[in-house]
Amino acid sequence: MSFDKKITRRTFLRAAAGSTLVSGLAAAALSCTAPKGQKTAADIRKIPTQCQGCGANRCGIYVYVKDGRPWKVEGNPGTYNNAGTVCPRGHAYIHDLYNPDRIKQPLKRTAEGKYEPISWEQAFTEISTQLNLIIMEDGPQSVFWIQYPMANIPLAFRFMHALGSPNTITHGATCFTARNAAFNATFGGLPDNDLKNSRYIVLIGRNPAGGVKLQQIKDIAYAKRHGARLVVLDPRHSETAVIAEEWLPVKPGTDLAFLLAMINVIIEEGLYDQKFVEEHTVGFDNLKDEIVTYPPEWAEKICDIPKETIYRVARDFASHKPRALIHRGYHGGYGSGYYNSFQTARAVAIANAIIGNYERVGGLFMPQKPTLGELEKGGHPAPQIPEIEKADGSGVPGRYPAASYSDGIAHAVPELALSGKFKAGFVYHMNPVRTNPNPTRVIAGYKKLQLLVTIDCVMSETAALSHYVLPEHFFLERDDHIDTVHSGPIGQLTMVQQAVKPLHNTKPLLDILTDLSKGLGIGKYFNFTMDELNTLRLQPFGVTLDELKKTGVIEVGQHWQEGFLKPCKTPSGKVEIYSGQLDSWGIDPLPRWQEPMVSPNPSDKNSFRLLHGKQAIHSHAMTANTPYLMQLSAHYNMIRMWINRQRAEALGLKDGDTVVVESDIGKGYVKVRLTGGLHPSAVWMPSGYGIFSKYLKTAYGNGINYNDFLNTYFDPVVGHVMCNEIIVRVAKV
Amino acid sequence: MSAPPKWAMLIDTSKCVGCLACVSACQNQNELPVTEYFNRVEEQEFGRFPNFNRRFVPIQCQHCDNPPCVDVCPTGASYKRADGIVAVDTQRCIGCKYCILSCPYNARNISRENGYVHKCGFCLDLIEKHIQPACVATCPTGVRVFGDLNDPNSELSRLIAIKKPVHIGKDLNTKPSIYYIIG
Amino acid sequence: MEPPEAEGGFPGSGNTIVIKPSIRKRAGMIYWNYLITIYLFSAGVSAGAMFISITAGFINPVKYERIVRTGAYIAPFPIMAGMAGLILDLERPWQFWRLMTTIELKSVMSLGAWIIALFTVVSIIYFILNLPKNYLRLKTRGNVIKAVMLLGLILSTGVALYTGILLSTLTARPFWNTPMIPMLLFISAILDGLAGISLALYLKPSGGGERAVLETEEEINNNKSFINTVDFALLFLLILSVVVFIIGLGGSTESAVSALGIIVGGKYTALFWFGFVALGVAIPFAATAYELFNQNHRAWLNAMSASFALIGGYVVRSVIVNAGQLTQAVLY
Ligand SMILES: Nc1nc2c(c(=O)[nH]1)N[C@H]1C(S)=C(S)[C@@H](COP(=O)(O)OP(=O)(O)OC[C@H]3O[C@@H](n4cnc5c(=O)[nH]c(N)nc54)[C@H](O)[C@@H]3O)O[C@H]1N2
Ligand SMILES: Nc1nc2c(c(=O)[nH]1)N[C@H]1C(S)=C(S)[C@@H](COP(=O)(O)OP(=O)(O)OC[C@H]3O[C@@H](n4cnc5c(=O)[nH]c(N)nc54)[C@H](O)[C@@H]3O)O[C@H]1N2
Ligand code: SF4
Ligand code: SF4
Ligand code: SF4
Ligand code: SF4
Ligand code: SF4
Numbered sequence A: 001m002s003f004d005k006k007i008t009r010r011t012f013l014r015a016a017a018g019s020t021l022v023s024g025l026a027a028a029a030l031s032c033t034a035p036k037g038q039k040t041a042a043d044i045r046k047i048p049t050q051c052q053g054c055g056a057n058r059c060g061i062y063v064y065v066k067d068g069r070p071w072k073v074e075g076n077p078g079t080y081n082n083a084g085t086v087c088p089r090g091h092a093y094i095h096d097l098y099n100p101d102r103i104k105q106p107l108k109r110t111a112e113g114k115y116e117p118i119s120w121e122q123a124f125t126e127i128s129t130q131l132n133l134i135i136m137e138d139g140p141q142s143v144f145w146i147q148y149p150m151a152n153i154p155l156a157f158r159f160m161h162a163l164g165s166p167n168t169i170t171h172g173a174t175c176f177t178a179r180n181a182a183f184n185a186t187f188g189g190l191p192d193n194d195l196k197n198s199r200y201i202v203l204i205g206r207n208p209a210g211g212v213k214l215q216q217i218k219d220i221a222y223a224k225r226h227g228a229r230l231v232v233l234d235p236r237h238s239e240t241a242v243i244a245e246e247w248l249p250v251k252p253g254t255d256l257a258f259l260l261a262m263i264n265v266i267i268e269e270g271l272y273d274q275k276f277v278e279e280h281t282v283g284f285d286n287l288k289d290e291i292v293t294y295p296p297e298w299a300e301k302i303c304d305i306p307k308e309t310i311y312r313v314a315r316d317f318a319s320h321k322p323r324a325l326i327h328r329g330y331h332g333g334y335g336s337g338y339y340n341s342f343q344t345a346r347a348v349a350i351a352n353a354i355i356g357n358y359e360r361v362g363g364l365f366m367p368q369k370p371t372l373g374e375l376e377k378g379g380h381p382a383p384q385i386p387e388i389e390k391a392d393g394s395g396v397p398g399r400y401p402a403a404s405y406s407d408g409i410a411h412a413v414p415e416l417a418l419s420g421k422f423k424a425g426f427v428y429h430m431n432p433v434r435t436n437p438n439p440t441r442v443i444a445g446y447k448k449l450q451l452l453v454t455i456d457c458v459m460s461e462t463a464a465l466s467h468y469v470l471p472e473h474f475f476l477e478r479d480d481h482i483d484t485v486h487s488g489p490i491g492q493l494t495m496v497q498q499a500v501k502p503l504h505n506t507k508p509l510l511d512i513l514t515d516l517s518k519g520l521g522i523g524k525y526f527n528f529t530m531d532e533l534n535t536l537r538l539q540p541f542g543v544t545l546d547e548l549k550k551t552g553v554i555e556v557g558q559h560w561q562e563g564f565l566k567p568c569k570t571p572s573g574k575v576e577i578y579s580g581q582l583d584s585w586g587i588d589p590l591p592r593w594q595e596p597m598v599s600p601n602p603s604d605k606n607s608f609r610l611l612h613g614k615q616a617i618h619s620h621a622m623t624a625n626t627p628y629l630m631q632l633s634a635h636y637n638m639i640r641m642w643i644n645r646q647r648a649e650a651l652g653l654k655d656g657d658t659v660v661v662e663s664d665i666g667k668g669y670v671k672v673r674l675t676g677g678l679h680p681s682a683v684w685m686p687s688g689y690g691i692f693s694k695y696l697k698t699a700y701g702n703g704i705n706y707n708d709f710l711n712t713y714f715d716p717v718v719g720h721v722m723c724n725e726i727i728v729r730v731a732k733v
Numbered sequence B: 001m002s003a004p005p006k007w008a009m010l011i012d013t014s015k016c017v018g019c020l021a022c023v024s025a026c027q028n029q030n031e032l033p034v035t036e037y038f039n040r041v042e043e044q045e046f047g048r049f050p051n052f053n054r055r056f057v058p059i060q061c062q063h064c065d066n067p068p069c070v071d072v073c074p075t076g077a078s079y080k081r082a083d084g085i086v087a088v089d090t091q092r093c094i095g096c097k098y099c100i101l102s103c104p105y106n107a108r109n110i111s112r113e114n115g116y117v118h119k120c121g122f123c124l125d126l127i128e129k130h131i132q133p134a135c136v137a138t139c140p141t142g143v144r145v146f147g148d149l150n151d152p153n154s155e156l157s158r159l160i161a162i163k164k165p166v167h168i169g170k171d172l173n174t175k176p177s178i179y180y181i182i183g
Numbered sequence C: 001m002e003p004p005e006a007e008g009g010f011p012g013s014g015n016t017i018v019i020k021p022s023i024r025k026r027a028g029m030i031y032w033n034y035l036i037t038i039y040l041f042s043a044g045v046s047a048g049a050m051f052i053s054i055t056a057g058f059i060n061p062v063k064y065e066r067i068v069r070t071g072a073y074i075a076p077f078p079i080m081a082g083m084a085g086l087i088l089d090l091e092r093p094w095q096f097w098r099l100m101t102t103i104e105l106k107s108v109m110s111l112g113a114w115i116i117a118l119f120t121v122v123s124i125i126y127f128i129l130n131l132p133k134n135y136l137r138l139k140t141r142g143n144v145i146k147a148v149m150l151l152g153l154i155l156s157t158g159v160a161l162y163t164g165i166l167l168s169t170l171t172a173r174p175f176w177n178t179p180m181i182p183m184l185l186f187i188s189a190i191l192d193g194l195a196g197i198s199l200a201l202y203l204k205p206s207g208g209g210e211r212a213v214l215e216t217e218e219e220i221n222n223n224k225s226f227i228n229t230v231d232f233a234l235l236f237l238l239i240l241s242v243v244v245f246i247i248g249l250g251g252s253t254e255s256a257v258s259a260l261g262i263i264v265g266g267k268y269t270a271l272f273w274f275g276f277v278a279l280g281v282a283i284p285f286a287a288t289a290y291e292l293f294n295q296n297h298r299a300w301l302n303a304m305s306a307s308f309a310l311i312g313g314y315v316v317r318s319v320i321v322n323a324g325q326l327t328q329a330v331l332y
């Protein structure tokens, strides 16, 4: 019996593409938990859609609906971000369809701070009336929209632009903007990593096994099978370090020193790709002049990695060129962590560039993002993009010139509300009150707004202080805007597709915006259905919406090809090692060593840097209320703060003891996990807990969160949160 | 027609990142309630900072060829199938829990709702249709390889021949169908 | 295609979601609770009472009439309570009948269920045979009676051994997986039976029946010295078994050593050493020795040492049942 041979990708795909109705063949089977011989027939449908268990990946999945009930999830083998696999959240999240904490109809805040159900009509009328008044008085720029950039974000942009406000904001400043800005400055965009074909992979504060991206962890496993070496630079023995050849427990916040020393070795020993550097980069000589001051002998004292190791890693890395890469990173290491994160990310970009791995197999490459069809083509002209500057200063010379205009600065909202610049706001698919620094301040800011409308599925912390809460369909109940998030070496189109009929009196975003826009006088911009919209979006590709709905993913455009084929979108068109543009903005044009902004007191045995990170079973702050996942947290005792064993013992701590954690703005209690897998200078807190919205009954009261301890900072380059610049005192209770 | 199948699995712990996707996938596949699991992932730590390492070990029913759980079952509800799968005839199970205590791998559960014992059944419904078990399909790093031991050409048989995996709890003479690479 | 209507509610436990405290490994979950302890204990008392009664009956039905009859009166009842405990412990008690429609030769529990069922039947017959108006016939020892007694002896030995074998054959649980467990539980069962008889004698010294025969001081002393002698010997053996059990675990595999930890410095240390060793063994042993060597039979001393022995018998089973479930064979 040739079992293995039959499970090939091709046969699987054929089965998947054939029909979405699989009842009958799947129905009759002997279950091992069923009585011997008893067969049960069931109506099973298999619907391709996107997982919404985290905003980041939106994996292509098939949802099985068995007798009307979402049963299980399978990975779509064709989608880039997950390539057939599903993470634990993806499996568990479908059950939140039935989560008792879901919002079942629009809610309005009463004078006593309670929420009363209202009709959609009432909600639309009241919101648009109030919004019209605010716009009349303070102008459209006093209205903002904040959201995690899901596929629906063009709808939000359209809505805001129609109103005349430029203030669309994402979570970016709390996540990755330092990295994005640095790669933009260097490559003119954010390249992806060809991990699969790489033979030497360095991860710096990136943990795809915990901060899950399935494709990356899958490709790393593949590369390792083919002989790749994996080196993980992380103060914590991350889940990816578990499968790495080497774990380098760097002192947090000092990766820049390590990278400068690496670059130093590569240049001093002539290990770089001379041809690539000459042809495709600018400013190498400036770097060469400066880098001599950063030898490994200098770096080891700063970053706690022995110089021999730095020499070895630098040489190995360079010797595998061009099939070697330093992962572009995400959040943990230098996404928005430190004062020096922007320059750290610049150093990552440059270390990659000088070994010539850009646009090379096994190196970095620019993803092939397809451009979706325009709505104009269907007679729906786009509103003018307002010419007003963004209130948060992103992309504004003299303020945060390197900040991303489209992401904005999320945690500036409370300040802007307190100062009266923002009067009204929409929060969609985001929970800034829990995911932005310093909750006291965030609450004060958002409360100051005259009108706050949150569109969510549950009563998040943010929803729980909004004037109106509009419940969106759960993802299994709706169709969303076509998405290009899966584009990597080839463009891919995917979408969220309805799997079951809505359970409650909820609406999808487009319907909410359409109805709202009528009362706001911008109805002409929202006069299409989701199907009409998506059909127009698909027009350039010669595929139909039905085809996409059947397969869940369609590949479009050309496959990525090796080679420096297009100029970079930098001012010089080349890879900018030295950036004149940064220089003109008064920012270091070359990465130079910078200390982190704050550091723990080495002579105080209670003083630690507070780090945080993802666990594979939770998304940010949104899955703590998913019972299946929270049960895993409890079962595996995961709601604990990591602390270095030696340091813990010096504080008289045992595994499982409760400690008090205190920073200058926050205080909390949490259990500790003693481990040898953490740099002594830091404690590490899983970032998925600490829910304080009482409406979220499964999550409420379990654990604490790093944002409780984080001051409000704006890094001077892009205005990110600097979320690892936290010093806490840890003591036994 | 070659020999009838003998299902088995190879688990390479050196690849496991402890993500628990297999646990979650299994719960869905078997429609388990929130607090019940057919599989789990144990974690071990070694050494002190900075010479430190840890390891994740996924564990589930080992489908023993010499299954103590079958031996102890007073009603014959637990039985061994010709294809190697150890199954429970839930109708016959009285819920005495003797088999749970007899299993060295702690692989058996009481169904709180139904009172019978249930456990990993190697996703029989799926494998009968030539689909990988749920835990195998979802694993991002390829920790788990499932297949037919009686088919010398299966990837499983080939890997077992090359990698020389071991059994866990092998002193117990349970003769598991799950092979491990403990790395 | 139209999407289906969504049906059903949150899986599992209605709408309330329980977050249970963490359990890293599933080992250490208690599946068998006090009901099983009661079952093992009462089976022990019944088997022990029957065993002593029949043994005494074989030796001298006249001299030890009180022991014989008290034992016979006790035997059928605890085991019935025990069976009730076992059935209540089943997750599907109404399916109990399945135990009695199958014989699984490899399953100790299946065999045990049958042995216990037979034992219960025989113990009831034996009980009837020992009723006052029948006892005379017993003394004549016809073949049928002898056969019942022999059967009773075998079955009570079986039941007394069974409870230990039920546990000791599980290689999965190092605390149980030693031949000393059946040994310990067997001796303890006989002791418990004896203690039951002894307590009954004290609580109801006249014992019922043909008063004329039984009421002399000498009769009482006879019975008591039988009890004390057996008690002394068995307690001595029990002490030996405990020592061998502990040395055995301590000198064995990694799993066994960690299993031993539970009663040496672990969760059940206090209960084991005070509840069982001190209360259930040492004190009765001292009391028995005192009585035996001073030929000084005090009812209260007897009653106390019997009660303590019974408590110890329950405690040791409780410790064994629980500790065993907390231990696991080291797998890798
Ligand atoms: N399970 C899960 N997966 C997710 C998400 C989720 O919420 N849950 N969210 C997605 C999103 S939006 C993001 S941004 C990514 C985040 O993905 P990652 O950035 O990979 O994840 P983090 O857990 O934030 O951080 C990774 C590691 O950075 C380490 N770190 C902290 N400080 C330093 C330092 O100074 N130097 C170095 N070298 N390392 C440091 C931490 O110890 C941690 O192990 O994950 C994505 N995937
Ligand atoms: N506490 C904490 N804060 C963090 C992080 C963290 O891990 N923990 N990580 C940082 C990083 S890397 C990032 S990217 C940001 C992310 O910041 P956020 O995007 O604010 O984080 P989430 O917790 O994912 O919030 C998503 C919100 O969307 C809602 N939601 C989910 N599905 C739907 C839907 O279908 N429709 C609608 N309308 N709403 C939906 C959820 O209920 C939740 O309230 O947070 C940053 N800050
Ligand atoms: S990574 Fe997990 S939660 Fe996120 S989209 Fe993919 S399957 Fe869903
Ligand atoms: S899915 Fe794979 S990597 Fe994740 S815990 Fe399970 S076996 Fe390990
Ligand atoms: S692992 Fe346990 S449940 Fe599975 S066959 Fe072996 S003894 Fe039975
Ligand atoms: S619980 Fe069920 S399957 Fe297990 S031994 Fe008892 S009757 Fe057999
Ligand atoms: S084979 Fe199936 S039942 Fe067994 S652990 Fe894997 S998913 Fe669960």
Ligand SMILES: [Mo]
Binding pocket: A174, A175, A176, A331
């Ligand atoms: Mo993020």
